[in-house]
Amino acid sequence: MELTQFEDVFEGKLAKNEMVEPKDWMPDNYRKHLIRQISQHAHSEIVGMLPEGNWITRAPSLRAKVVLLAKVQDEGGHGLYLYTAAETLGISRDELLDNLHTGKAKYSSIFNYPTLTWADIGAVGWLVDGAAIMNQVMLQRTSYGPYARAMVRICKEESFHQRQGFEIMTHLSFGTADQKAMAQDALNRWWYPTMMMFGPPDAESPNSENAMKWRIKRETNDQLRQKFVNQTVPQVEYLGLTVPDANLKWNEAKKGYDYSEPNWAEFKQVISGNGPCNKERLAARNKAHDDGAWVREAAQAFAKKRKEVYEAA
Amino acid sequence: MSDNQGPVWEIFLQKKAGQPFVHCGSLHAFDKEMALQNARDLYTRRGEGVSIWAVPSNAIVASSPEDIGPFFEPSNDKVYRHPTFYQIPDAIGHM
Numbered sequence: 557m558e559l560t561q562f563e564d565v566f567e568g569k570l571a572k573n574e575m576v577e578p579k580d581w582m583p584d585n586y587r588k589h590l591i592r593q594i595s596q597h598a599h600s601e602i603v604g605m606l607p608e609g610n611w612i613t614r615a616p617s618l619r620a621k622v623v624l625l626a627k628v629q630d631e632g633g634h635g636l637y638l639y640t641a642a643e644t645l646g647i648s649r650d651e652l653l654d655n656l657h658t659g660k661a662k663y664s665s666i667f668n669y670p671t672l673t674w675a676d677i678g679a680v681g682w683l684v685d686g687a688a689i690m691n692q693v694m695l696q697r698t699s700y701g702p703y704a705r706a707m708v709r710i711c712k713e714e715s716f717h718q719r720q721g722f723e724i725m726t727h728l729s730f731g732t733a734d735q736k737a738m739a740q741d742a743l744n745r746w747w748y749p750t751m752m753m754f755g756p757p758d759a760e761s762p763n764s765e766n767a768m769k770w771r772i773k774r775e776t777n778d779q780l781r782q783k784f785v786n787q788t789v790p791q792v793e794y795l796g797l798t799v800p801d802a803n804l805k806w807n808e809a810k811k812g813y814d815y816s817e818p819n820w821a822e823f824k825q826v827i828s829g830n831g832p833c834n835k836e837r838l839a840a841r842n843k844a845h846d847d848g849a850w851v852r853e854a855a856q857a858f859a860k861k862r863k864e865v866y867e868a869a
Numbered sequence: 870m871s872d873n874q875g876p877v878w879e880i881f882l883q884k885k886a887g888q889p890f891v892h893c894g895s896l897h898a899f900d901k902e903m904a905l906q907n908a909r910d911l912y913t914r915r916g917e918g919v920s921i922w923a924v925p926s927n928a929i930v931a932s933s934p935e936d937i938g939p940f941f942e943p944s945n946d947k948v949y950r951h952p953t954f955y956q957i958p959d960a961i962g963h964m
Contacts, residue, residue, distance in 0.1 A: 580934045626914075633911050640877070640895045649874040649897060706894070713915070852873045859875070859899035 570771050575701040578644040586770050589763065590700050591645050592661075593772065598638035599656045599663035603837050605631045607671040608680060616674060623720050624677065630713050637706040644702045657842050665823060668831030669749050675728050675735075675742035681721015683743075683750040683788070689714050690784050691754065699771040722791065729795040736796070743792065744800045748818040754781040756820060785813045875899040877926040880908045882918035890922050898923070 562581040569576055576582055605628050612628065615621035639652055655661035666684055671677060692714065695707040728739035755761055755777040767773040775783075785804075792799050803816045825831065874897040881890040893912050898904035904923035912918065932940055948954050957964050 577934065579931065630914070633914065636896065636911055637894055640897075643877065643895075709894070849873075852875075855899040855903065856873060856875065859903075862900060 570699055573771075575704060576699050577701045585766065586772075587645050589766055589770070589772065590703065591642055591647050593763075593767070594638055594642040594645075594700075594703055595647070595652050595655065596662050596664070598635045598642060598652070599661055600667065601631050601635035601638060602656070603663045603667045603841060604684075605635075606837055606840050607667055607669070607833075608677060610671050611674065611677050614674070615677075620724075627681070627717050627720065630717065634706075634710045634713070637709060638703075641700075641702040641706045653845065657838070657845060659829065659838060662827060664753060665826040665831065666749050666753050668826050668833045668837060669745070670833050672745075673738055673742060675724070675738040676746070678721050678724030678728060678739065679742035679746040681717050681719075682725050682791070683721070683746050684753070685714055685717040685721060686788065687750050687753045687784050689718060690780050690787075694773065694775050694780070697771075697774060703772075725795055725797075729797060739795065740797050743797050747800050748822075751781060751784070751815075751818040752820075752823045752826075754778075754784065756823070757817065760820075782812050785815050789813055875903070878904040878908070878923045879926050879929060880904075880912055881922040881924070882912060883920040883922075884918055886919055890920070893917075895926060 563583070566576065566580070566582055566586075569580070576586075608624060608628050608631070612621060612624050615624050639649055642652060643649060652661070656663070671680065689711065692707050692711050696704055696711055698704045698707065725739055725742075728735040730736075755764075758764055758776045758778045761777055764773070764776060768776065789799060789804065801816045803814060805814050806812075807814045826834070829835075876897065876899075877895050878898055879895050880893055882893045883890045896904070896907050896911055898907050901923065905921055908921045908923055913921070944950070
């Protein structure tokens with residue numbers, strides 16, 4: 557087939573809402589875009605284990621501790637689903653990890669903020685996972701098969717994450733005055749960083765146009781952000797807390813809330829490495845990887861030896 | 870860059886006894902035991918399966934997407950392989 561014929565088959569698939577599979581022909585830029593997006597997503601899951609892992613040893617009850625352990629384990633699993641999806645595009649696991657460890661690849665800016673109190677664990681589950689789910693529900697229908705299938709699995713598991721976060725917020729919000737203040741403080745600190753998770757406004761988002769054209773994304777950053785605000789405000793009201801945005805107001809005409817944009821200058825600073833915890837997160841990832849080197853080496857040596865014994869016999 | 874993640878394995882899960890094994894994803898492991906244990910930890914954290922197959926990725930033979938026409942073509946014109954091709958008298962009812 558001529559190149560243009562391959563392109564026609566590819567475009568035809570997108571037009572018919574069919575999935576693109578690893579062995580199908582795809583334009584180089586589509587492949588590159590996917591590798592960047594899926595690996596960023598995978599790295600976010602893995603780095604996302606760190607702010608929550610921070611509270612495992614200090615969870616206020618055994619129940620809270622097992623729940624948090626299960627959640628952090630899930631995030632690790634989600635990272636692995638996504639890494640294998642990215643690998644189907646022709647990049648190796650070592651290369652993917654190396655890109656994370658050297659700072660060449662990015663991960664979600666949200667995980668560069670610290671989890672200062674137990675209420676932050678509630679806010680992360682409720683808001684951060686809530687925002688992630690909004691994005692991931694859309695990605696279940698993304699055009700690349702392995703990515704879409706990983707998302708289906710992830711979405712099934714994520715809903716427990718958001719619910720456990722909201723449960724923590726409920727306990728604190730209906731607890732003592734100090735507990736409620738702690739919940740409000742967490743909401744104040746996590747609201748805008750969560751809003752940034754959907755990415756820059758559509759007009760300034762460099763990757764959005766291709767992502768929509770190739771059906772990698774089906775909703776724009778601003779559409780998802782609006783959806784998140786609409787969904788979350790009633791939950792804030794239920795808790796008796798206040799969204800830290802004086803401009804937040806129901807707009808009957810658009811059947812949604814008007815809201816203030818997050819500080820995009822701060823967003824740029826955080827993704828360029830200058831957030832409150834960037835250095836700490838990267839150092840923790842590198843240390844974990846380096847400390848685990850002997851395990852990989854031992855497993856490799858063991859497998860090699862067994863193979864030799866097997867082949868000799 | 871050294872490859873120290875081990876080979877890729879494809880994982881198939883059987884949801885319940887008697888049901889077919891369905892592909893659920895892949896993972897890295899150095900040997901069979903590790904492949905099974907990793908598959909259990911990665912793909913059955915919520916009772917998703919009662920049995921696991923782990924198959925080295927490079928052992929799988931797959932048809933090519935370009936084959937879609939010629940490779941499967943022989944079955945396209947054989948409508949008589951389907952039960953709806955045959956007329957059964959109404960009096961007989963369900964068959």
